[in-house]
Amino acid sequence: MTGILPILLENARKVVNLLLTSSKEYICIMRLHRKVDEDKLIEIVREFRGQIYQIPPRKSAIKRRLRVRTIYQLNVLEIDMPFVLMHIECEAGVYIRKLCYDIGEALGCGANMYKLRRIRSGVFKEDETMVTLHDIRDAYEIYKETGDESLLRKVIRPMEYALQEFHKVFIKDSAVSAICHGAQLATPGIVKVSKGIKQGDPVVIYTLKGEAVAIGEALMSSEDMIKKRRATCVKTIRVLMDKSLYPKMWKRTH
Amino acid sequence: MFKEEFYFRSSEESTDYSYGYNPYHRPLDMYIKNGVINLDKPRGPSSHQVTSWVREILEIKKIGHAGTLDI
Numbered sequence: 001m002t003g004i005l006p007i008l009l010e011n012a013r014k015v016v017n018l019l020l021t022s023s024k025e026y027i028c029i030m031r032l033h034r035k036v037d038e039d040k041l042i043e044i045v046r047e048f049r050g051q052i053y054q055i056p057p058r059k060s061a062i063k064r065r066l067r068v069r070t071i072y073q074l075n076v077l078e079i080d081m082p083f084v085l086m087h088i089e090c091e092a093g094v095y096i097r098k099l100c101y102d103i104g105e106a107l108g109c110g111a112n113m114y115k116l117r118r119i120r121s122g123v124f125k126e127d128e129t130m131v132t133l134h135d136i137r138d139a140y141e142i143y144k145e146t147g148d149e150s151l152l153r154k155v156i157r158p159m160e161y162a163l164q165e166f167h168k169v170f171i172k173d174s175a176v177s178a179i180c181h182g183a184q185l186a187t188p189g190i191v192k193v194s195k196g197i198k199q200g201d202p203v204v205i206y207t208l209k210g211e212a213v214a215i216g217e218a219l220m221s222s223e224d225m226i227k228k229r230r231a232t233c234v235k236t237i238r239v240l241m242d243k244s245l246y247p248k249m250w251k252r253t254h
Numbered sequence: 255m256f257k258e259e260f261y262f263r264s265s266e267e268s269t270d271y272s273y274g275y276n277p278y279h280r281p282l283d284m285y286i287k288n289g290v291i292n293l294d295k296p297r298g299p300s301s302h303q304v305t306s307w308v309r310e311i312l313e314i315k316k317i318g319h320a321g322t323l324d325i
Contacts, residue, residue: 002295130292191263
C-alpha cells in the first residue's frame with residue numbers, strides 16, 4: 001500500500017484525532033477469484049455506493065463491532081479480468097480490503113484487494129505539497145550544510161495547513177492566552193467565524209495572524225456566535241498553542 | 255479548494271505583531287515542531303516504520319501519523 005500518509009511532528013501530533021475524521025480517496029486494484037460478466041460487475045459495484053456496513057478487521061486497533069460508513073464515490077475505471085481498477089472516495093474508517101472482499105462475496109466469485117494507493121486524506125493530496133522520504137532527507141541535509149531553510153520550509157508545512165478543511169473561529173489577541181490555559185471561548189472574544197457552523201461541530205480557533213490556538217466544539221451556530229451578547233460559544237477540546245506566546249490579558253477575579 | 259465565507263462580529267480588530275507569528279514565518283525550530291508533512295509512503299515498509307524514519311531524518315523526538323496504510 002502506498003500513497004498519502006500525513007506525518008505530524010512534535011506538537012502537531014495534537015491534531016491527530018481531528019484528522020482521523022477526514023474523508024479519504026483511494027485508487028485500488030481488486031482481483032476477482034474468477035472471471036465474471038462485466039455488466040454484472042459494474043452493477044454490483046454500484047450497489048456499494050452510499051451507506052455500507054463493515055466490521056473492523058481483526059488487525060485493527062478499534063473495537064470490532066458492526067459500523068455504518070459512507071462511500072461517496074465508487075467507480076470502476078478499467079477492467080482487465082480478473083483485475084478491476086477502482087476509484088473510491090469515502091468517509092474515514094472504511095476498510096478497502098474489506099470492501100473488496102464484500103464485493104467479491106456479492107458477486108459470488110470472491111475477490112481480494114490486490115493493490116492500494118491513497119490519493120487523498122483530508123486536505124493532503126497528490127499535489128505540489130506531497131514529498132518522498134528522499135525529499136525530506138535532501139531538504140534537511142541542505143539546511144544542515146548551507147543553513148538554507150527554504151527547501152525544508154517547503155517539505156514541512158505548518159499544522160494549520162492540515163486544519164484548513166474545518167470551520168474556523170478567529171479571536172482577538174486579548175482572548176488567546178485564556179484559551180491557551182484551557183478556558184472556553186465566550187462570544188465577546190470573537191472577531192469572525194465561518195458560515196455554516198452547527199452546534200456540536202468541531203471548530204479550530206485561530207489568532208488574527210492565522211495561528212491555530214485550539215481545537216474546540218461549537219456550542220452554538222455561526223449566527224448565534226455573532227448575535228449573542230455574552231455566552232460561552234466554543235468548548236476548548238485540545239490546546240495547540242504554547243501558553244507563553246501571547247500575554248495574559250484577562251482580568252483576575254478574586 | 256476551501257474558500258470560506260465569514261460572518262464578522264468585530265471588523266475593526268487588529269493584531270499585535272510584537273508577539274506570535276504568521277504560521278509560515280515561525281522561527282525554524284518552532285516551525286518544525288508545529289509542522290506536518292504530506293508524505294508519499296513507499297511500498298514495502300509499514301506506516302509506523304516510515305514515520306520512524308522521518309523522525310530519524312529530522313532528528314526530532316516525537317512524531318505521529320494520521321491514519322495507517324497497513325490494514
